[in-house]
Amino acid sequence: MRGADTFTESLFTLRKLEDFVPAVHPLRAIRTMTNAALAKMNGLFANMYEADIKGGRPSVAPEKLLRAMLLQVLYSVRSERQLMEQVQYNLLFRWFIGLSMDDSVWVPTVFTKNRERLIKHDAVIEFFNEVLAIAQEKNLLCGDHFSVDGTLIQAWAGHKSFVRRDDDDQANGDGGNFKGKKRSNETHESKTDPDARLYRKGGTASELRYMGHTLSDNRHGLVASAVVTIADGYAEREAAKVMMNDARQALDDPQREMTVGADKGYDAQEFVAACLEIKITPHVAQNKSGRQSAVPEAIAQSAGYAVSQQKRKLIEQGFGWAKTVGGMRQVMVRGLKKVDQMFVLTMAAYNLIRMRTLGQIRPQMA
Numbered sequence: 565m566r567g568a569d570t571f572t573e574s575l576f577t578l579r580k581l582e583d584f585v586p587a588v589h590p591l592r593a594i595r596t597m598t599n600a601a602l603a604k605m606n607g608l609f610a611n612m613y614e615a616d617i618k619g620g621r622p623s624v625a626p627e628k629l630l631r632a633m634l635l636q637v638l639y640s641v642r643s644e645r646q647l648m649e650q651v652q653y654n655l656l657f658r659w660f661i662g663l664s665m666d667d668s669v670w671v672p673t674v675f676t677k678n679r680e681r682l683i684k685h686d687a688v689i690e691f692f693n694e695v696l697a698i699a700q701e702k703n704l705l706c707g708d709h710f711s712v713d714g715t716l717i718q719a720w721a722g723h724k725s726f727v728r729r730d731d732d733d734q735a736n737g738d739g740g741n742f743k744g745k746k747r748s749n750e751t752h753e754s755k756t757d758p759d760a761r762l763y764r765k766g767g768t769a770s771e772l773r774y775m776g777h778t779l780s781d782n783r784h785g786l787v788a789s790a791v792v793t794i795a796d797g798y799a800e801r802e803a804a805k806v807m808m809n810d811a812r813q814a815l816d817d818p819q820r821e822m823t824v825g826a827d828k829g830y831d832a833q834e835f836v837a838a839c840l841e842i843k844i845t846p847h848v849a850q851n852k853s854g855r856q857s858a859v860p861e862a863i864a865q866s867a868g869y870a871v872s873q874q875k876r877k878l879i880e881q882g883f884g885w886a887k888t889v890g891g892m893r894q895v896m897v898r899g900l901k902k903v904d905q906m907f908v909l910t911m912a913a914y915n916l917i918r919m920r921t922l923g924q925i926r927p928q929m930a
Contacts, residue, residue: 581659591638591660593920598634601694602627605687612685624670624678630691631661633679637890637913644679645672688905692790692912699786699919709782710811711825711876714800715883717792717903718894719760719772726754726762726772759900763795774900776892776907777803778882779811782825782871785878786918790911792904801835812842823847825872833858847872885917886910 585592609626632647635657641647651657652669663669670678682688699705728751747762754760760772777800779789789807793799808824815822822844828851836858839846847869850857863869887893890910895903 581655581665584655585659589656590917590920591656593923594634594638594916595631595660597695597698597916597919598631599627600698601691602630604694604697605690608685608687608690612681612687623681624675625662626678626682626687628662629675629678629682630687632657632675633682633688633909634913634916635660637910638917640889640891642891643672643896644675648672648675683902683905686905688909688912692908692915695912695915695919696786696788699915702919702923704784704786704919704922705781705788706783707781707811707815708820708822709825709872709875710788710808710823711780711782711872711879712777712804712807712830713780713827713876713879713883714775714777714803715887716763716765716768716771716795717774717776717892717907719754719757719774719903720895720898721754721756721760721772723772725756726752729753757898759794759898759903761795774895774903775799775803776883776886777807778879778911779804779807779824780879780882782875782878784918784922785875785881786915787882787911790908792900792907794900801830801832804830804835805838808839808844809842812844819843821845823868823872825876827876831858847876849873882911882914885914890914 605626612626613623632651635641635650636644636647639650641650648669648671651661651663655665658665658667696705700707726747749761752762754772757772760774762770763773763775764770773795774792775795776792777790778787780786781788789810791803791807793803804824804826808822812818812822823846824839824844825847826849828849830846830848831851836846836848845863845868846859847863848859850859850864857864886907890913892907892910895906897903897906
C-alpha cells in the first residue's frame with residue numbers, strides 16, 4: 565500500500581543531539597581530543613576576558629568559537645557567514661560546537677569579531693601546542709627525527725592592488741594596466757594586503773603570496789611546528805632554523821642525536837652549518853647540478869640519510885590536505901598574523917585527523 569505524503573511535526577521531542585550522531589562518526593574521536601586540549605587552556609581563556617564581577621554582556625565562549633573554527637577547516641566552509649548558516653540547521657555541527665537545538669546562532673560579524681580576540685592572544689597557537697601534547701602522550705611522536713619544507717599560499721589580493729608605494733591613490737598608479745611595466749616588491753605593495761609579496765617558485769607565475777612552513781615528525785608525519793612568513797628566497801631556510809632550534813630546546817637531553825630531512829632547496833652552506841651548530845644532522849637532499857653540495861658525503865652515505873629522504877615525503881601530505889580541504893590554497897584573511905593563525909589552526913586540524921586515524925589502526929594491529 566502506498567504511503568501518504570503527509571507531514572506531522574511533533575510539538576516536543578525527547579531525543580538529544582547526541583542521539584543524532586552515529587557512534588562511529590569520525591568527529592567523535594576528534595571532539596574528545598579537542599575538548600581535552602581546550603580544557604588545558606582555561607587559564608589563557610580567563611585572562612582574555614574581563615572578570616565576571618565587572619559585569620558586561622558575555623561573549624561567545626572561546627571553547628565554542630575554536631570548535632566552530634575547526635569545523636570550518638574540516639568541512640571546507642568558505643566563510644563565517646556560510647558556517648553560521650550551516651550551524652543553523654546542521655545538527656552535527658551544533659553537537660560538535662556545543663550548542664543545543666534551541667540555542668540561537670551567532671551573527672557572522674559577531675563571530676568574526678570574537679575570532680579576532682583569539683588571534684590577538686595567540687589562542688590558536690596554544691591550541692596547536694596542546695594538541696601536540698596529546699600526540700606526545702599517545703606516543704605518536706619520536707621527537708628526534710624531523711622533516712622540514714615550505715609551501716606557497718596565495719594571498720587574498722589581486723594584481724590590480726599591487727601599485728607603487730609612493731602613489732597616494734591607486735588611480736594615480738598603474739590602474740591595473742601593468743603590461744610592459746616593471747614591478748618589484750621594493751617599489752610596489754598591495755593596497756589590499758600590504759604583507760603579501762609578489763613571488764614565484766619553479767614554473768609558477770608571479771602571484772601575491774605568503775609562505776607556509778612546517779616541521780613534521782618522521783614517525784607518523786604529524787606536524788610538530790608550523791609558521792607563515794613573508795614570501796622570499798630565504799624564508800624557507802630561515803624558518804627551518806627557528807623551528808629546528810625550538811625542537812632542540814624541547815628535548816631534555818641536549819646531547820641526544822637529532823636529524824632533519826629536506827629537499828635540495830635547503831642544500832646551502834649556511835643552513836648545513838646552522839644545523840651542525842645545534843647538533844642536528846642535516847639529511848638534506850644533495851644538489852649537484854653544476855655545483856658542489858654542502859652536505860658532507862659521510863652524511864649522505866649513512867643509512868639514516870636514506871630513511872630521512874624517504875620519510876620527508878610525509879610532509880607533503882599535510883600541505884596537500886591543507887590546500888584541498890583546509891582552504892589554504894588561497895586564504896580568506898589578510899595580514900601576516902591572521903594568515904599565520906589560520907595556517908596553524910589548519911595544521912592542528914590535520915594532526916587531529918591523523919591522530920584519529922592512527923587510533924583506529926593501532927588497536928587492529930595489537
